[in-house]
Amino acid sequence: MENVDVVIVGSSVAGLMTAAYLKQQLPTLQVIVLGPSPEHERRPYVGESLVEPAALFMQEIGLRDYLNSTQMTKHGLSFYHKIKPDDPRDRRYSVHAPHRLHHTAWQLHRPDVDRALRARAAELGVRLVTGRMHDCEIGTAATGHRVHARVGESAVAFSCRWLIDATGRTRRIGKKVTTYTRPAERQRSCFWFWLADFEPFLPHLEITLRRPLAYDLWQTTHHFLGQGYWIWGIPLATRDHQRLISMGITLRPDLFSYPMRSLEDFLAMVDQQHPALGRMVRSGKVLDTNVYHEYLYWSDQAYSAEGWFLVGDAARAVDPLYSNGLSLTTVQAQQIAALIQRQREGVLGPGDVEAMDTVWRRFMAREQGDISRYYEVMQDPFQACLRRYWNVGGWFNAFLPLWWNGFFSVPLAARLLTRFFREQDPAVESAWRLFAQAAEALGPEPAPADFARVPELDWMINLRFDCPKEEVPKHLARAFWKRIRMRLALLRMERYRHVGEQLPALAREMALIFFLRCLFPWVGRRAFAALKPPLPRCAAVSARDYPAQADFQRPVKQAALRAH
Numbered sequence: 001m002e003n004v005d006v007v008i009v010g011s012s013v014a015g016l017m018t019a020a021y022l023k024q025q026l027p028t029l030q031v032i033v034l035g036p037s038p039e040h041e042r043r044p045y046v047g048e049s050l051v052e053p054a055a056l057f058m059q060e061i062g063l064r065d066y067l068n069s070t071q072m073t074k075h076g077l078s079f080y081h082k083i084k085p086d087d088p089r090d091r092r093y094s095v096h097a098p099h100r101l102h103h104t105a106w107q108l109h110r111p112d113v114d115r116a117l118r119a120r121a122a123e124l125g126v127r128l129v130t131g132r133m134h135d136c137e138i139g140t141a142a143t144g145h146r147v148h149a150r151v152g153e154s155a156v157a158f159s160c161r162w163l164i165d166a167t168g169r170t171r172r173i174g175k176k177v178t179t180y181t182r183p184a185e186r187q188r189s190c191f192w193f194w195l196a197d198f199e200p201f202l203p204h205l206e207i208t209l210r211r212p213l214a215y216d217l218w219q220t221t222h223h224f225l226g227q228g229y230w231i232w233g234i235p236l237a238t239r240d241h242q243r244l245i246s247m248g249i250t251l252r253p254d255l256f257s258y259p260m261r262s263l264e265d266f267l268a269m270v271d272q273q274h275p276a277l278g279r280m281v282r283s284g285k286v287l288d289t290n291v292y293h294e295y296l297y298w299s300d301q302a303y304s305a306e307g308w309f310l311v312g313d314a315a316r317a318v319d320p321l322y323s324n325g326l327s328l329t330t331v332q333a334q335q336i337a338a339l340i341q342r343q344r345e346g347v348l349g350p351g352d353v354e355a356m357d358t359v360w361r362r363f364m365a366r367e368q369g370d371i372s373r374y375y376e377v378m379q380d381p382f383q384a385c386l387r388r389y390w391n392v393g394g395w396f397n398a399f400l401p402l403w404w405n406g407f408f409s410v411p412l413a414a415r416l417l418t419r420f421f422r423e424q425d426p427a428v429e430s431a432w433r434l435f436a437q438a439a440e441a442l443g444p445e446p447a448p449a450d451f452a453r454v455p456e457l458d459w460m461i462n463l464r465f466d467c468p469k470e471e472v473p474k475h476l477a478r479a480f481w482k483r484i485r486m487r488l489a490l491l492r493m494e495r496y497r498h499v500g501e502q503l504p505a506l507a508r509e510m511a512l513i514f515f516l517r518c519l520f521p522w523v524g525r526r527a528f529a530a531l532k533p534p535l536p537r538c539a540a541v542s543a544r545d546y547p548a549q550a551d552f553q554r555p556v557k558q559a560a561l562r563a564h
């Protein structure tokens, strides 16, 4: 039996990302990835859109030039809110997308990108073993673990100190070492397909944007919203077709009243609500179709001090509304590397593993919880827009600066976060009520100009989150300042009828600003001193021009205009 440091079972994106990162950060570690070759892969592909953490991670491990030269650039997420969702003749959409982002990303043609990831992992010294695990024996930190595999015609066994499950939804190791929760309420189902050689939908919509974009709107990840569902369109780079797009629908079955198991079901639905999409699908060639029914789950434990870890879909399935599945995998790969390094150096403290596990789980639970409830207002253009601003404001102003500086991958900092960061955000209910009250004040059909009366996306997100650690408290405080500004703007819109209801939340947000600016750096001084950016190469590059591009720090002047 061959003995190695790490065996990763599963050779798709999560396994390869983790392997490449481990090898880059800890070059003397022996890492094996066990899984089928790309030609024998049987999993369905989505065609993922990347957001900041995963996009920067790919650059860190050396794939920037490859992605720039072969994949479709993604300038951000665009959201299409139909003004009269149930009227097939109404072609008006209020569209929201960032003016431009500091960190652009890519939309991945996964089969091609997985091959490039394999090649890069091998270049970094990862050993790729083509085969399948048929059993494993879970030991302890002292004894290690064993993996039994079939490689070609031979039976092969490995022993290892660390074992990582990256087997996706099959969760081959996860099912042995932990339990999984499947939410009984607010589940999610999806149907999707790849479409080639089609005529894009854009010319058939009447679109209102708040300002001209600094790029072609087509180069975004498109989201259409409606009653209990959203539809994605992810344009992909292709050598074999004139155009290619991954398109699909994610829905909450308890709120969505159409059957959704086939292309015919999809077309019947979009013909009623977004006829331009039906027209686009009929103009092209459908290459494949896939369905996941009620697919959400999460593991009750993802890391163990005994030396096993679950990563990617082996740890949890997510709702992909904000395209952050691979970004969560990025966070996990960094945490796993930090834990292995500490265990290897004999400095893993009691509670370190639990702190890392808890911090990503809390963040995910809060974000996914917000998304689950988001379906309840997706058909209401104004409310849906506001809730999203609120959520992405938290992502850009809080999560990203924290992640960038290592709050999720340094145990002391993870502990600090878990002290203050709860699974439920106590402020959301009052904010959501206010969004509903403001929407009601506007009436059933908001005018395009109404969307320009509230603080908007670019003001919420167009900032350099890749800040030095000393600036993190300022960024966090800014998140609450933006929330206050949003509440005040909405109160003005609904003529202060519900101001009393908002006062406790406003007072709390003011107090949090004070705490974050004045006390947090002192309370967390040991954690701040221990911080280490998880992407050191990217951090070195960004430090050279931060904050030179000052326009990313300032709100962009607002303007309403009609685009197409």
Ligand SMILES: Cc1cc2nc3c(=O)[nH]c(=O)nc-3n(C[C@H](O)[C@H](O)[C@H](O)COP(=O)(O)OP(=O)(O)OC[C@H]3O[C@@H](n4cnc5c(N)ncnc54)[C@H](O)[C@@H]3O)c2cc1C
Pocket: 009, 010, 011, 012, 013, 014, 015, 034, 035, 036, 041, 042, 043, 046, 047, 048, 049, 050, 051, 054, 131, 132, 133, 134, 166, 167, 168, 169, 170, 172, 190, 192, 248, 292, 311, 312, 313, 314, 320, 323, 324, 325, 326, 327
């Ligand atoms: C509808 C939808 C849309 C999404 N959109 C996005 C998006 O836009 N952006 C984003 O970032 N994320 C997105 N995601 C999430 C993302 O697609 C997944 O998180 C990701 O593909 C999971 O990768 P993985 O490597 O964990 O699992 P998989 O890709 O499923 O890989 C599992 C691997 O394990 C191998 N394996 C299984 N059993 C064994 C065995 N016994 N021995 C060896 N190998 C084995 C398989 O062959 C495969 O290689 C989306 C997900 C869904 C469902």
